[in-house]
Amino acid sequence: MKKEKVIPIDSLDLVDLYIRVSTTEQALEGYSVAEQEHRLRQYCAAMGHRIHKVHIDAGFSGASLDRPGIKETIKDVQKHLVRRVIVWKLDRLSRSQKDTLIMLEDVFLENGCDFISMMESFDTSTSFGRAIVGILAAFAQLERENIKERTMMGRQARLAKGHYNGSRPPLGYSFIPGSNDLQVDPYQAAIVREIFKLFLSGISINAIARKMEEKYPTVRTWNNTMIRRTLKNPVYxxxxxxxxxxxxxxxxxxxxxxxxxxANAILVHNSKIKKQSCRSRSLLTGLLYCGDCGARMHPRRIARGYPLRRYVCYSVSRTSKSMIKSDHCTNRLHPYTQEELEQIIIDEIKKLAADEDYISEVIRNSSAEAPVDDTELFQERIEELNRQTDKLLNLYQIGAIELDQIQERLAALKQERESLTAAMKESQTKTDINMDHLKIMSYASAFQVALESGDPEYTNSIIRLLIDKIVVLNEDIEIHWTFC
Incomplete structure (x- = not known):
């Protein structure tokens, strides 16, 4: 339960007089200290108030509460030494609406002290005075909203001009003194470049985070999220x-x-295959597809109690109902064990590392077609859908058609527009990750190192930089390379 504030009996009739005047006001308007004090003492005598202290701020502006006299007045109120604070005019307390409201609500009313302004007959002990406090609060809220709106407009204007907006500079940068504009931090910038270099060489995000923690423990708190955020940040x-x-x-x-x-194309690619293949001990899990029905293939023992395994189409093994693509798949006769099929793929990757001419031959023989950019077609269709929506709404507005007659059509148009927008966004985020020969050879070499290291996560990460998928139909094997 909230305790009520107890006001000492001795302070019930005591008041503080507060007087403020700036040099300009005294010269132009005659608000002298002596004149204000004279009138306030006359008022107290007429009303029967006993004066506790007179606090004076001579030569201080009312734009701020950083004044010795007002600070002493606040102390008296908070110590419950007085029952009222009296000023000659409201603007003597403050010329800031915000500060005035703070004093009224958070100092005077909070501590059970009334506030009186003699010239405006403003008294918070009356219902009218309390209503004025509410009005001031409403205007203060309006001013806060205006400040927020102006801040947002300023932020958008800065961004439109290319200025960075944020309370903390990203890794690799520091703020130019006195502004939020970025300047390169040479030491941290080298760390950012190292992160990208490691990731593009096939090192996993987990391994990069561990490496950063070992080398630069005081620069940042290193984890997977930090590395991924760095790789995705367009500020770089x-x-x-x-x-x-x-x-x-x-x-x-x-x-x-x-x-x-x-780097971002690799992130997108890795997110599609998730971690299923990385968690598996099988090198090709997640990459193998049946050449007949299109279902994925998974490793399975050839027979119970028999140690050898081979990759089998889900439509044939029927071990997972959701993975079955056909009830009549004929891909049952491929002769490769799991070890043999994996070794074939390993040998192909080793050729990439050893022979640049072989890379050229693979690219020439590739039947992969360049991806078609459907963005323009999507945009045209979306514009047409918008025109149809506008026509229906115009007919409704002029009374030519009832709302229930067009609701179903509007919902269908909205659904198609949202589907097209999502498809267009996905199309725009697909990045062509064609690699030069040196990059391909470096990935292939890194794959061999990963195999020798015995790190399955590292190995799976590297192989997926080179291979998009592998199609197996009986004894035929077709590798779809990411660089073709």
């Missing part, structure tokens, strides 16, 4: 994020756009 290619819209920033980039796009 000289961009600022304006509510999802990337704008050219005025700061210096740390990473080339090619490396940034490559």
């Amino acid at each position: 290619i000289g961009k600022v994020n304006d509510n999802g819209i990337l704008r050219d920033g005025i700061h210096e980039p740390l990473i080339s756009e090619i490396d940034f796009q490559m």
Whole structure:
């Protein structure tokens, strides 16, 4: 239960007089200290108030509460030494509406002290005085909303001009003294470049986080989220994020756009395959597809009690109902054990590491077609859907049609528009991750190192940088490389 504030009996009739005057006001308007004190003492005599103290701020502006006299007045109120505080005019207390409200609500009323302004007949002990406090509070709220709106407008204007907006600089940068603009921190910038280099060389996010924690324990709190956020942050290619819209920033980039796009394409690729394959001991889990029905393939023992395993189509094994694609799959005859099939793929990757001409041959023989950019088609259809929606709403507004007659059609248009918007966004985020020969050879070499290290997570991560999927139909094997 909240305790009621107890006011000492001795203070029930005591009042503080507060007087403020600036030099300009005294010269132009005659608000002298002596004149104010004379009138306030006359008022107290007429009303029967006993004066506790007179607090004077001579030569102080009313724009701030940083005044010795008002601070002493506040102390008296908080110690419950007085029952009332009296001023000659309301603006003697403060010329700031916000400060006035703070004094009324958080100092005077909070401590059971009334406030009286003699010239305006303003007295918080009356119902009218309390109503005025409510009005002041409403205006103060309006001012806070206006400040918030102006702040937001200023933020948007800064972003539109390429200025960074944030309370803390991202890794690799520091704030230019006196502003929120970014300048390169050479030491941290080298760490950012190292993170991208490690990731593009096939090192997993987990391994990078551990490495950063070992080398730079005091720079940041290193974890998977921190590494992933760094790899996704467009500030490193000289961009600022304006509510999802990337704008050219005025700061210096740390990473080339090619490396940034490559890293984010790999993140997207890895997110699609999730961690299913990484958790499996089988090298090709998540990459193998049946050439007949299109279902995934998984490792399974050839026979009970028999140690050898081979990759089998889910439509054939029927071990997972959700993975079955056909009731009549014919892909039952491929002769490879799990070990043999994996070794075939390993040998193909080793060729990439050893022979640049072989890479060229693989690319020439690839039948993969370049991805089609459907963004323009999506946009045209969305615009058409918007036009149809506008026509229906216009017919409704002029009374030519009832709302229940168009609700179903409007819902269908909205659903199609949302589907197209999602498809267009996905199409735009698909990044071409074509690699040059040196990059392919470096990945292939890293794969061999991963195999020798015995780290299954590292090995699975590297192989998925090179191979998109593998299609097996009986004895035929078709590798779909990511760089073709």
